[in-house]
Amino acid sequence: MKIKVINPNTTLAMTKGIEHAAKSKARPDTEILAVSPKMGPISIESYYDEYLSIVGVLDEVKNDDGADAFVIACYGDPGLQAAREVTDKPVIGIAEASLYLAATLSARFSVVTVLPRIKTMIEELVDSYGMAKRVVNVRTTPMCVIDFERDPEQGMKLLREEGKRAVEEDDAEAILLGCAGMAEFADSLEKELGVPVIDGVVAAVKMAESIVDMGKKTSKTKTYKYPEKKEYVGELKKFGSTTVPN
Amino acid sequence: MKIKVINPNTTLAMTKGIEHAAKSKARPDTEILAVSPKMGPISIESYYDEYLSIVGVLDEVKNDDGADAFVIACYGDPGLQAAREVTDKPVIGIAEASLYLAATLSARFSVVTVLPRIKTMIEELVDSYGMAKRVVNVRTTPMCVIDFERDPEQGMKLLREEGKRAVEEDDAEAILLGCAGMAEFADSLEKELGVPVIDGVVAAVKMAESIVDMGKKTSKTKTYKYPEKKEYVGELKKFGSTTVPN
Amino acid sequence: MKIKVINPNTTLAMTKGIEHAAKSKARPDTEILAVSPKMGPISIESYYDEYLSIVGVLDEVKNDDGADAFVIACYGDPGLQAAREVTDKPVIGIAEASLYLAATLSARFSVVTVLPRIKTMIEELVDSYGMAKRVVNVRTTPMCVIDFERDPEQGMKLLREEGKRAVEEDDAEAILLGCAGMAEFADSLEKELGVPVIDGVVAAVKMAESIVDMGKKTSKTKTYKYPEKKEYVGELKKFGSTTVPN
Amino acid sequence: MKIKVINPNTTLAMTKGIEHAAKSKARPDTEILAVSPKMGPISIESYYDEYLSIVGVLDEVKNDDGADAFVIACYGDPGLQAAREVTDKPVIGIAEASLYLAATLSARFSVVTVLPRIKTMIEELVDSYGMAKRVVNVRTTPMCVIDFERDPEQGMKLLREEGKRAVEEDDAEAILLGCAGMAEFADSLEKELGVPVIDGVVAAVKMAESIVDMGKKTSKTKTYKYPEKKEYVGELKKFGSTTVPN
């Protein structure tokens, strides 16, 4: 089985880290293809970045590289529903996977993520997945996505601090890492905090493996039908007309 | 005052219709500039179209043409939050404007829109604006966006039928037109159905006028701060680095 | 266009302040008629005051003074739905107007109001307008309505303190003034706090202007039909039988 | 123990019926005093009637006639929270009592009430009591309140029809009578429909008895404190200043 893991941003070092995390828990016979789109932001820390990253995500889903399933590896799950329109193969977002998984391991949990400005964005996402009653807090750090690459030591320090506060102040019984670039910290954090620490990349890869094993495909009857055939103009011309497979 | 009304799709005939609707109720001293982006889908009838249309919407907001406020004239309000990040001038979506306005004129109302596949998308939107208890139904027609341009007579017929069902079966006390291309039908429908029929384009333009009159700007302290300064690569290169004004 | 702004309490000094606020942002061709009812409490700080103030509000709506629209200028929106029954002209409450407006300018916001006892009343109101997820806190001051008239300096001091706490502790990105008597503080507060400060009187007047421009009327098909024809007895006799216009 | 049952409307025949219902299930040592206010509408079928009836309700609570508890006998529970402010003795609304009672006897239930126009009003009430998930439908009849007095046979016929639909179409497992004037039909309906039929007057009287037995009083620390001392002007002058007991 081949799973294409799409890092919606275009920072290759981060894509490598995501690939590493994905492979660490994938089954031996699962091939992981981790990619960054050819276009878009080097990191995602706003609605602006998030929405614009979707262009590259959809481009990577349409050029499917023979994958059996897709993982969108950014904690906003950018473009998830549209990706489900352009293919019938399973597409899993790392936020949804981490939330559903956490709900089977703990009664209540907190998300720890990057800059304060995305708190509302994550809360809306949590709500859209029906998890508003389970997520007790969305905690942020003053670090942006790239900072975690540049200064992992400081990153670990801040995650540890917010994680502790989540456990002690929020009564969180598990911690969800709210950024694909935090995968490498999961194991150490879990040991230090004494509660499950869940990285969405791993969670989504495992969920994708399960669905492929089950032979399930995305429902194509209504909401996730292939996009209507139509023209696109200008720089997005290539996104037009050919989306419906025969 | 100058209001830039952005039709997220690239069908100029439709943009003309939107311009006409906007001007019909704008104040004499309000200048309406109705535009289509230079790139993107000719119509929006899926998450795929919706997300991809955001590129063009943000391009038009960034090139602000000296506007005092912006209206996003597609009933999915595509890119609304991101648009609020790239400018501090008010940005209003036609869905949100129509919902808030309807809530002051009636106790419960239905949305009538295009293809069945977008029903879920509209319901999620309604819920995100806190209007789930007020909207009693989202009704669809088998016509796509462009069909309403091509065959307005058939369009009016179907809107009338669904509108009647909304009033009789849903107990709707107002009808919201769930597509910017339906503006021209509003007045006739209202007369025939005997309940307020609300076109979002007009509602959003009036709301934008009000906010400009009040001298209010989008809050820039946290969620809607200007996007973080960063590089974009490939075909989206121009969306990088220069977004923060001095 | 003529907008009748009804201050549900009977303190004329406060009605003058409300009139001043309304006129400050109304369009030049909008006539503002600000009134207090002939009967009722001198201020509103309980369910008791709120419900009893409705008598005077409805009296003022029925004697419409040729107005094209009505604004109910008390942050509990007392009698709003009943007012929509007795006229087909638009009736806007200052709480609803401020909430809908704030939702277009910020992701989350707090209300700052008078005595602690009305916190629950305001929270119920917020919830009824679908804004429970957007309002992060309802903050109170130990001052009653009249105190803000008597000692505006102290009023400004307390609003500034609670406003700061809202921004710093609630992460509020806008502040809503939860009492019609606070209008005069809006501009100074906005400058000091650096976030939009929204006065409901202005918001409601602008919303009323918009709806009149659009030629919209309240839906009369079901919930807001004219009251059933019937007798009233005793001191409320005059409220009986004549409510249905021909 | 003495319970004052206040019929918010001023139709004495109806008050007699309410008294009869209240006495039928009250304990032998409970004195029932059923009254109509001296002012207000002869029946309540709109927000307008509902709000204006509160004046009379509060008048009757303030002149407490030595009662140990109060019941507000109209299915909109008009003025309930304000009544809880003006006395520390328990005040029970017939809607809330019927809903809480029904929730202990059945998993889901429907309300059957008078004119269609009050459907939204009742739904809001149900929601405010936290019962939105339990109430599967609010059904209306084309009869107004007084019609049930005038033509009880037709009243019974319509209640039977809607009750049957509730059981068969809504899967309702109990029926709540959504008008104080329907009490007399409860027993026959219950026999015919085979599900519990709950009259709010009886439910509220029993709840009031229980609370008096327990020696409980309304909490006076914050929301339901006695109204602030203040002047009222005009025809409502007597409602001012003297509300706080020593």
Added chain:
Amino acid sequence: MKIKVINPNTTLAMTKGIEHAAKSKARPDTEILAVSPKMGPISIESYYDEYLSIVGVLDEVKNDDGADAFVIACYGDPGLQAAREVTDKPVIGIAEASLYLAATLSARFSVVTVLPRIKTMIEELVDSYGMAKRVVNVRTTPMCVIDFERDPEQGMKLLREEGKRAVEEDDAEAILLGCAGMAEFADSLEKELGVPVIDGVVAAVKMAESIVDMGKKTSKTKTYKYPEKKEYVGELKKFGSTTVPN
């Protein structure tokens, strides 16, 4: 009238306390039969204890001892819906009774209960009764159920502390005792805290008396029908086949 009060745990001293509380406010002609099941945990402080206690609860309901109604006297209301299936006589849980009663006496309230581990369990319960908006906090103490029997002085001390915090920090206007073993502390706490303190045992007994007076039975048409006739095997054999009465 005879009410069988079932303490789901098997600690007789606690059952005695519950009996005492029940009798203290029951009417003179109400016979209280307080029992512990013959099997099960000596106290209930987890989902594990809660679910296993249901066996004994159902056993006691089926052997009804001629009771006219049942009260389940543990704040998780264990087995409540199943009990409603095996009898048509009213069955009341102490959590539900305390919540509905509190809602008539105060606008918002907190529950104070035993060990922190059951906080989520109680919150889910509160939500299932529709009271999530009324309950402002569920507070726990480090004491387990039996500790309150063993060291009532320390129990009172901790309840007083948490009760004070509820009033001061949560703005709670009433306190609900979240364990049947706390009944004895209710009166002293109420005096000290100055807000209603509600013991569920008393609340449930009074609610049961009311329903019996009204002659109401549990609805048997669908959800609470008698259990389907079937075999049970092994140690639970006796729970099989005979449940449907003729």
Added chain:
Amino acid sequence: MKIKVINPNTTLAMTKGIEHAAKSKARPDTEILAVSPKMGPISIESYYDEYLSIVGVLDEVKNDDGADAFVIACYGDPGLQAAREVTDKPVIGIAEASLYLAATLSARFSVVTVLPRIKTMIEELVDSYGMAKRVVNVRTTPMCVIDFERDPEQGMKLLREEGKRAVEEDDAEAILLGCAGMAEFADSLEKELGVPVIDGVVAAVKMAESIVDMGKKTSKTKTYKYPEKKEYVGELKKFGSTTVPN
């Protein structure tokens, strides 16, 4: 890896069917141990059966047979939270697994299950997992659990009928089989209906495999701590005292 699949009822033929379904999609190196408890109902079709079946479920979890994870194979997920207390190994319910899985494959879906009386029970379950907005209907058949064993042809016929209605009337985009005994019908139904048909047994087994692969355990810090050490009496004596592992 060894997964113990517990069929909460004691009908061995059904357990065999569940085993077959579990093995059909399990990975080659996953050992499936399917068991029925030694005690309890032969089928589960009420709260009564559901609660009583928990005794056997917990017994099977405590005697863990060296399993790495557990699946509770009844669509009410009986005893799920308690099972998470008595072990730190993952425990997955088939309802939760099917719901989370369905949410990644379709926008909205319906559950089809056995007798009408359990509709409310399933709706409460769906709500507790945060899926109330995704599940558009819970459909029932007049067949009980055992009937599906006895007359599979009739079972298939009724599932097909309700499935079709779900697709056509509810706009369901996937069907969830609401009973572990329906697993065998999943593939044929999926082919006939043209939408994903999801059997919870398979979904739960795959989810359990994933979590074991990830090395995750249930959080033991608060809600799911091991049960408190204590005595149990009577027929449940063996459930006491020894639950906390060293």
